[in-house]
Amino acid sequence: MTLHTPATPQAAEHETREAQQWWRDAVVYQVYPRSFADSDGDGMGDLPGVTARLPYLRDLGVDAIWLSPFYTSPQHDGGYDVADYTDVDPRFGSLADADEMITRAHELGLKVIVDIVPNHSSCDHVLFQQALAAAPGSPERDMYMFAEGTGTDGELPPNNWTSIFHGPAWTRVTEADGTPGQWYLHIFDTSQPDWNWENPRVHELFQDVLRFWLDRGADGFRVDVAHGMIKPEGLPDATVNAEGLIDIPEGEVPVYFDNDGVLDIYREWRPILDSYEGERMMVLEAWIPEHRLPLYIGAEKAHQSFNFGFLQARWGVETMRAAIEKPLALADAVGSPTTWVLSNHDVIRHASRYGFAPDYRFGEGLRRDEVPDAELGLRRARAATLLMLSLPGSAYLYQGEELGLPEVSDIPDELREDPSHLRAGVPGRDGCRVPLPWEQDAPAFGFSSTGESWLPQPAEFGPLAADAQQGVEGSTLEMYRTALGLRRELTLGRPEQPVVFEEDLPEGVLGVTRGALTVLVNTTSAAVSLPAGHRLAGAEVLVASAETTPGTLPADSAAWVRVG
Incomplete structure (x- = not known):
């Protein structure tokens, strides 16, 4: 590894500070x-x-x-x-x-x-509850994005904005006297009123x-x-x-x-x-x-x-x-x-x-x-x-x-909690939030001792449990x-070793070199061999995403290799 020597004391101080920035x-x-x-x-x-x-x-x-x-x-x-x-x-x-x-x-x-x-915030936040109870134009209302509606009697939203979670981005409130009142903005769910950052x-x-x-x-x-x-x-x-x-x-x-x-x-x-x-x-x-x-x-x-x-x-x-x-x-x-x-x-x-x-x-x-x-x-x-x-x-x-x-796609609709699903019927994000499997043979795969799980875990999580993979080459x-471990040992997160893209690789192979290390990614559906005599053909494989043979990279795989 080539060490970089700071050119000036000021540069050295700068590098020392950056080294402390974890x-x-x-x-x-x-x-x-x-x-x-x-x-x-x-x-x-x-x-x-x-x-x-x-x-x-x-x-x-x-x-x-x-x-x-x-x-x-x-x-x-x-x-x-x-x-x-x-x-x-x-x-x-x-x-x-x-x-x-x-x-x-x-x-x-x-x-x-x-x-x-x-x-x-949540609509349950005490400040939003105070805003609902207060009158239009009050300091309490001013903590959130309240606005008068449009139309003859304010029956239409203040503008045409739509929510990230589908549907309108405005909800009308009922005032303390029981009459239809102002509208509040919620870029996300109706239960998530937007703060007024002008306040x-x-x-x-x-x-x-x-x-x-x-x-x-x-x-x-x-x-x-x-x-x-x-x-x-x-x-x-x-x-x-x-x-x-x-x-x-x-x-x-x-x-x-x-x-x-x-x-x-x-x-x-x-x-x-x-x-x-x-x-x-x-x-x-x-x-x-x-x-x-x-x-x-x-x-x-x-x-x-x-x-x-x-x-x-x-x-x-x-x-x-x-x-x-x-x-x-x-x-x-x-x-x-x-x-x-x-x-x-x-x-x-x-x-x-x-x-x-x-x-x-x-x-x-x-x-x-x-x-x-x-x-x-x-x-x-x-x-x-x-x-x-x-x-x-x-x-x-x-x-x-x-x-x-x-991703888990077969969650019963009645168990899904994502607002996008509840508002628009789309699958939503629950599929990436299913509880983790820790132990292959335990209730709820070790997530909970009672076997309870707020979202159901699929059977295929079992073989993927942490204990099933522990120590398995x-x-x-x-x-x-x-x-x-190698990333830390080789200080790959630091910028001193520039990113160099390899230009002489077979079609469909991406190569990125960092100092003595090169990562090769075969994006094709077939194994790829480096040409005889290529400087990386006999490189040492440090870690690979699939089993490799010398000079050959399997389909849809990557390897970290080191020359010398």
Whole structure:
């Protein structure tokens, strides 16, 4: 490995500071608490269950955990409808349990990132209940996005905006005297009213929330709907197409997202994080056009934003290469490493996505009539993971992907909880949120001692359980452990070793070199052999997604190889 020597003392100080910024190359494991581990047998995961399984995550080789919301909530949207940002929902435990979890994670060398949901609250939040009880124009109403309706008697919504979860984005309230009244905005479910970020009190509220969790030891925040808080002045109608439907051009976002005022919020938050020891950070969930990313990220703004382009890239050399080159260029532009992600709690698991043809466009969950090729999907998912873990920057894993879990499509409709399903009948996101299998032969596969599980686990989860893969050569779990160990040993998350794309490989093979290591990805449906004499033909295989022979890469597979 070639060592880089800083040219000046100032450069040396800069590099020292970057080396302390753990988030720059961290592997972060997302925990969806409802479905991770159930300690009390009620069928729903909880914080003590997370704490008990932290050694597993340490041994997996991750650096940090990110927990989806565990705050007080009626759970109309999996906890993203928050009724109290500074308490733990009793279904998940208590504040003492949260403190114990954070303490134990730190003892094991794991950082803890918690979710913050600033675009909206639950309709059960005390401040929204006060707003409903108060009169139009009152300070209480001003905490949320209330507006007068249009039409003769205000019977029509203030504008034509539609909800991300389908249907109108406005709901009319009944005033205290029983008459139809104002409308409130909910970009998501009716149970998730949007905060009014034009009100300074909302800014103060969330600054206090940040300090609350930082004081309890949180190492950072994942910001939900990070591009959504500020709405355009005057609340204008969205453009509609010839069919009368809201028209959102390819690569753009709805009118209520990505408005410049949201950038000021991160300029307010960054000094708060910087005032705490330990390099506290925030990563944004911002589905925005790529050219807008530099506005969100930087020394006085957010630390990172999720790179969803890699997740969305179709299987193939050109598409996957572009999904690497563009984020790396943007990372250089903003001075912050990119993030890599293949699955999360909002998208179809990549072990199933890759089981479709490359032009498959995944939507809101997997329909029962959409049946992926499970073997092909897992082969490609393993290969894509090896590619992802070889790249500089941070990597975000979603719970269960290290087991190769597929999307579950056959959940009975009456058990589905996703608002998109309840509002529009689409499958929704429950299929990627099914509780984890820990033990092949235990009730609920070890998720819960009583055999209870808030969503049913399919039989195919059994052979994929953690204990069934533990120590089994070639299993997905052991591939992840090996790759994560090598990633740390070879410092692949750091940027010092540039990304170099190999240009002399057979058609359908993507090659990325980082120093002495090259990752080869065969995106074709047949085994590919490197030409005799090729410098990589006799390279040492460090880890592979499928069994290899010297100089040959099986179909839909990847390998890390090292020359010399």
